[in-house]
Amino acid sequence: MSNRWRSSISRDREPKPVETEVLAWGDHGEGALHVGSKRLFVAGAIPGERISVLAAKPPKLLKVLEASETRRKPPCRYASDCGGCQLQHVAPAGQLAFKADRLTRFLHGLALDSLPDVEVISAEDSGYRRRARLAVSYRGGKLRVGFRQAKSNRIVDIDDCYNLRPSLNNALKAIKPLLAQQRAVSHIDLLALDDKVGVHLRLTEPLSADALAEFQALPSMALKISLESQWIVDTPWIVSSHGTEVTYHPGDFLQANDKINQEMVARALEWMALEEGDSVADFFSGLGNFSVPMAVKGAAVVGFEGSDAMVRRATEAVEVDISDRISYQSVDLFGTQLALNNFNKALLDPPRAGAQHLCEQLSKAQNVERLVYVSCDTSTLARDLTILVAGGFSIERLALADMFPNTVHSETIVLLTRT
CATH class of the missing domain: 2.40.50.140 (Nucleic acid-binding proteins)
Structure with missing residues (x-):
């Protein structure tokens, strides 16, 4: 041929x-x-x-x-390259419509007679992120700091991010000139604290004494520097949470959108209908995001968490006036058989993998009469709700929390009660 x-x-x-x-x-x-x-x-x-x-x-x-009608010009100048956002071209109302549509499609697969209307929790779509992790590259002799391109390992170099709080963008601009003089940083963690910005530099090799001094001289920053999991500089990061102060470490779970988180916690507490004498199990309790406000409401709360370090810091942060109503336990929540007989209410806030093992136990715990499930993944949520509904729970309320505007990610809150 x-x-x-x-x-x-x-x-x-x-x-x-x-x-x-x-x-x-x-x-x-x-x-x-x-x-x-x-x-x-x-x-x-x-x-x-x-x-x-x-x-x-x-x-x-x-x-x-x-x-x-919902199409808009992407407000971020890096939207065409950066893989951090997928919905910059859609106006906020259109983004919420997509997320609500996806949620109801997944949940209708439960073959329920009906679902409650989806309530929506939303706020501003810019400047909302209080934490971020940025990748750093020196490939080809050029400094790049930013997020990775969609479906690629290529780092898109940015000077600012539409989603980050202004204080984090200001910190990024201050750090980049110093990074350009180095070849030793692989990632940066940024966290907005009450009056400073927490900055964590992950090193691939030691910094010179002069370089270390330059980073430490940056104003209004609480600096952490680590090399191969060893701390070189470890300035404490203190985060205010529900009236208490918690020591936060890079890698600890903390909701990125503080405003939506506060509204989500308030909604969950309303649905829990807490009364004095209630005994509540808070699964995947972290640093006490839900445990502390539930204890303040008068409930006796036990927080179950898989990280020993987070249990220790959450325990240290408990204020004296609620210390007799709240405690934390370190437990493998993906494999341990738990004693649930003493609880009449429960709250779950699992990672994307969901809580299948735990839901199988809760479905059999007849004493648990009210349960709030907070999910960051609609597919595992649908799977877990199937287990709970089969075990005698019914879905009473349903809310979409737009925790990550401009991305496809969101949180869902579900109230279930025993029928």
Whole structure:
């Protein structure tokens, strides 16, 4: 076969632009559509739009022919490259519609007679993140500090982030000139404290004495520096939480959006309907995000957490006036059989993996009459709710907490009661 003939066949097989309508949302914020018999998910497309798309692998949005009312110009100048956000092109109302749609689609798979209406907890879509981890690269002799490009290890160099609090962006701008003189930093953790910014530099090799002094001289920063898990500088990070002060370490779980977290905690406490004499189990209790306010309300609370260090710091932070109503235990919540007979209410706030083992136990604990489940993953939430509903619980309230605007991530709060 001649090369000319092969070239002709190859051109015939190449995907060609197709004009079509976007029909629905995909689970990861893409637009779902059909091209012939193929169902495609196109990043950057919004349901209701008419677009030109290249049906390749992956499919590529070429042009928006008829735009959705919820489409906007991405407010972040790095949106086209940075993989930190997936929904910058969608206005806040459209983002919430996508997240609520995804939640109800997952939960309707439970085959329930009905679901309560989805309540929405939302706030500003910019300047909300109080913590972040940024990658650092010196590849090719050029400093890059930022988040990774979508589906790539390439670091997108940024000078600021639309989602970060102004204090964190200011800290980043102050740090970058010093980083440019080094080749020893792999990651930076940033955390907004009450009056400072916590900065953690993860090193790949020791800093010189002069470089260390320059970093320590930066104003309004609580500096931590580590090399191979050993602390070189370990300035305490103190975080105010529900009227108490907690010592926070990089890697500890802390909700990134403090405003939404406060509203989420308030909603959970309202749904728990706490009364004096209630005995509450708080699973995946962390540093006491829910435990402390529940104890303040008068309940007797036991927080169960898998990290010994977090249990120790949460215990140290307990104020004297509630110390007789709150305690913490270090437990493997993915494998341990727990004694649940003494609790009449429970709260779960697991990681993305969910709490299947724990839900199997709670479904059999007839004494637990009221349960609030806080989830960061809709698929594992649906799995765990199936277990709880089969065990005699019914879903009474349902709320979407927009913890991470401009991304596909969100939190869900569910109230379940014994039927």
